[in-house]
Amino acid sequence: MRPRKQAAPFERRNMTLKLIVWRQKNPDEKGQFETYTARNITPDHSFLEMLDVVNEELIREGKNPIAFDHDCREGICGMCSMVVNGIAHGGHERTTVCQLHMRKFKNGDTIYIEPWRARAFPILFDLVTDRSALDKIIEAGGYISCHTGGVPDGNDILISKTAGDYAMDAAQCIGCGACVAACPNGAAMLFTGAKVSHFAALPQGQVEAPERVAAMVKAMQECGFGNCSNHYECEAVCPKGIHTKFISRMNREFLKALFKENTGTFTPSEK
Amino acid sequence: MIGRKALVAATGVVMLLFVLAHSFGALSVFTGPNGINAYAQALQNLGPLLLAFRAVMVFVLILHVTFAIMVTATNWKAKPDRYAVRRTRVATFAGETMLWSGLLLLAFIVCHILQFTLHATPDVVIRIDAQGRLDVFAMMRESLRLAPVSIAYLIAMSALFLHLFHGIQSVSQTIGLLNEKTKPMFQIAGITLSTLLLLGYGTIPLMILAGMGVFGK
Numbered sequence: 001m002r003p004r005k006q007a008a009p010f011e012r013r014n015m016t017l018k019l020i021v022w023r024q025k026n027p028d029e030k031g032q033f034e035t036y037t038a039r040n041i042t043p044d045h046s047f048l049e050m051l052d053v054v055n056e057e058l059i060r061e062g063k064n065p066i067a068f069d070h071d072c073r074e075g076i077c078g079m080c081s082m083v084v085n086g087i088a089h090g091g092h093e094r095t096t097v098c099q100l101h102m103r104k105f106k107n108g109d110t111i112y113i114e115p116w117r118a119r120a121f122p123i124l125f126d127l128v129t130d131r132s133a134l135d136k137i138i139e140a141g142g143y144i145s146c147h148t149g150g151v152p153d154g155n156d157i158l159i160s161k162t163a164g165d166y167a168m169d170a171a172q173c174i175g176c177g178a179c180v181a182a183c184p185n186g187a188a189m190l191f192t193g194a195k196v197s198h199f200a201a202l203p204q205g206q207v208e209a210p211e212r213v214a215a216m217v218k219a220m221q222e223c224g225f226g227n228c229s230n231h232y233e234c235e236a237v238c239p240k241g242i243h244t245k246f247i248s249r250m251n252r253e254f255l256k257a258l259f260k261e262n263t264g265t266f267t268p269s270e271k
Numbered sequence: 272m273i274g275r276k277a278l279v280a281a282t283g284v285v286m287l288l289f290v291l292a293h294s295f296g297a298l299s300v301f302t303g304p305n306g307i308n309a310y311a312q313a314l315q316n317l318g319p320l321l322l323a324f325r326a327v328m329v330f331v332l333i334l335h336v337t338f339a340i341m342v343t344a345t346n347w348k349a350k351p352d353r354y355a356v357r358r359t360r361v362a363t364f365a366g367e368t369m370l371w372s373g374l375l376l377l378a379f380i381v382c383h384i385l386q387f388t389l390h391a392t393p394d395v396v397i398r399i400d401a402q403g404r405l406d407v408f409a410m411m412r413e414s415l416r417l418a419p420v421s422i423a424y425l426i427a428m429s430a431l432f433l434h435l436f437h438g439i440q441s442v443s444q445t446i447g448l449l450n451e452k453t454k455p456m457f458q459i460a461g462i463t464l465s466t467l468l469l470l471g472y473g474t475i476p477l478m479i480l481a482g483m484g485v486f487g488k
Contacts, residue, residue, distance in 0.1 A: 020355075083354055087358050117353070117354060185349055185350055230366065232361050236360035247444065251444070253447070258274065
């Protein structure tokens with residue numbers, strides 16, 4: 001019998017990388033790039049763990065660690081937010097930067113790390129940006145108004161499988177803001193489009209659909225986001241693969257709303 | 272913000288229809304002097320209708336340019352700082368240069384009207400043909416025979432190609448017709464129409480420069 005071929009042992013050589021990181025002390029200061037060396041990085045480190053290693057060293061040297069947003073570190077919370085080598089979340093398909101692993105890099109690589117850049121997302125500190133503009137859009141209409149009470153019966157309102165799937169696809173958005181970061185116009189159309197489409201597809205959301213889309217688009221404008229110029233960069237970097245068809249749906253809902261009464265008066269509590 | 276963009280899209284569609292119709296007129300130059308001169312005469316015979324149509328087109332153009340510039344200004348304001356490393360994943364050159372191809376086209380439209388509608392440029396040769404009509408055929412041939420004029424036309428047509436390459440599929444998204452199924456359809460429509468227009472309009476200066484076909488006689 002032929003001896004079985006042994007699989008080559010996985011090479012676990014530690015890497016040394018050159019990091020060029022955006023450092024900014026506060027929102028008003030003009031930031032600049034600083035260069036660091038990341039040593040002893042294994043291919044199994046996640047991108048954030050790699051930054052942790054660098055930060056440990058910075059702390060030991062008595063320097064300020066690099067500030068960055070993070071929370072769940074398993075790709076579902078939408079907190080981590082950095083542009084790696086010019087691409088939001090680092091360019092690995094449907095992956096947040098916390099789930100980007102160092103095996104995607106080679107020993108000796110130079111990595112540029114920048115914060116999300118958009119007028120609506122002011123930089124607070126290093127790589128941390130204020131993304132509360134997205135919350136303002138949700139506040140403007142990202143909900144349905146209903147009387148709370150007893151738990152409704154299952155299948156009380158029938159929803160087709162297609163509509164349900166469509167709404168679920170839209171609801172996958174984790175609000176990380178990568179779409180805004182990747183958009184050359186700093187537009188939040190993918191984020192808002194996903195929310196508008198999510199509700200517009202379901203009977204519970206359809207009641208207030210025209211008012212909702214008008215209010216959310218207005219909030220988007222007031223927060224200083226740009227317009228969509230249909231490059232689809234947002235879809236390409238979205239860690240949840242939100243499709244740009246939802247932007248199209250929002251545009252359609254908006255244009256439909258122009259011909260409806262009460263549009264732009266989303267004040268559910270007064271109804 | 273969506274409304275403004277939709278207006279840019281709608282006026283763009285009107286101008287696309289005009290460009291398509293205009294291309295049939297321009298291509299009638301290949302049928303020789305009789306064809307295009309008769310076509311030009313027929314247009315002139317419309318009288319006030321032609322004037323009204325022109326006024327509407329100028330209005331549509333002004334709306335398109337004004338709103339496109341307004342939308343772009345908001346976009347520039349929304350993204351004041353650029354990334355040090357800029358990499359795009361799916362954005363096209365045509366998409367990213369819409370403003371510039373558009374401004375180039377605007378300059379071209381102004382020159383084109385000055386040249387062949389108002390006959391205000393020095394290269395224009397005005398002749399009357401045997402049937403007593405304005406000899407549009409000779410006018411086109413004499414102007415486009417000059418290499419700089421022809422090259423300018425070819426550059427403008429390349430700008431038109433780029434503008435429509437992105438513009439046609441972009442319209443479908445802006446007015447809310449796009450989904451997984453229709454996206455490839457609109458993209459193919461955009462590429463096909465813009466290529467056909469480039470080939471159609473582009474052949475005229477090329478054939479005249481080369482002195483081929485009806486232009487060789």
